[in-house]
Amino acid sequence: MQARQIRLANIYNAAAEIFCHKGYDATTLGEIAKAVNLTKAGLYHYFQTKEELLFSMVNYAMDLVDYHVIDPVRDIPDPRDRLRAMTANYVNLIMGNGGYLTRTIDESRRLQRTRSRRVQRRRRAFYDFVRGTIQEAKDLGALPDTNVSMATLSFFGIILYMAEWYRPTGALSRAEVAEQIVRITVDRMLLGEGRGLPHRLNFYELDKLRDARPNAAYTPHSGVRKRS
């Protein structure tokens, strides 16, 4: 089973990268098979159609978010600490193998209607979790005169755009990028503590993630199952 999960993760990552460079429509299953050293028949063993592959990989991407971003922070009582840890986790996922996969989620409008709706529900649950945490911070006095939905959308705008610009070969290390984005997004934009209150980041979640090897395959707990 573990070997199958690793192979699937390889397929998802390769397909995501090709989709981002060539576009979903212009990519064939044959090209994806070639990129992961499978025959076309070998890939058909896992997915009968490109749309089925897309649905499965988008669910995998959302599984990664649940597993690496949300689940580890759910029980942090202070919403401000929860925001910091969640942001560090999310940024780390994007800088790891999650960047291409994250961008692929946008293609879910190409899915069949019921599948597209299912993906939308999962994205909505993630949005609601982030929005709820920001609302809790506002209830503690953060974000005066600021609309919580706008703040939440701005949060996602910053992080999702990272999937477009982040390169591992950039001038800043991964830890420095994460620290800057937490400072900009949480401490400045959401909590307004940027001035005069240099906040020492707690990187415990980030370190835990590194130990968990985010590039290794992760067994989805709610992805599609292949029809048997």
Next chain:
Amino acid sequence: MQARQIRLANIYNAAAEIFCHKGYDATTLGEIAKAVNLTKAGLYHYFQTKEELLFSMVNYAMDLVDYHVIDPVRDIPDPRDRLRAMTANYVNLIMGNGGYLTRTIDESRRLQRTRSRRVQRRRRAFYDFVRGTIQEAKDLGALPDTNVSMATLSFFGIILYMAEWYRPTGALSRAEVAEQIVRITVDRMLLGEGRGLPHRLNFYELDKLRDARPNAAYTPHSGVRKRS
């Protein structure tokens, strides 16, 4: 000439909307012609290929940025006021007809290499203008311990994501959305004045823009010219 510009703007806007919904690769020139009530031959009169149309419309989108976002603020001496006005202008452009066009700029990687490079240079010039203004604000004491490039990319992340989520039918009016985004992006994230210093927005640029009818056709000063 004016009629030609209006017709071109209509083609760009219709094509951008179709590209966003169907994807660039899956869209045909025939579909675009139909959307603007032209025959296929009528559209060919303007563009021989889809790639030529894409190049022309991306340049038009960048023209809109120059004309509506950058040019009106160039001479504002205080970088903080320049940031506020520029952000209000940019948000207003995205909420107008600029949303689909902005998203289409991402497709410029499908262009021929020399054309793609030309678009990249224009995007880079815009980025450099924003980054330079943020650097000036930092020199005045804003953004302690914050990397200016990261702050600039975060700025673009928030605004570009608006093109994905903004709907004219949303709960907030256009002016309210603009005010919120300026507060979140500039006053909180970049200048850190969100707490205790409610900043009254100066909407002079926004009002000027409304008068200038951003939905009307704009004569590009650096777009492609049709080969004669």
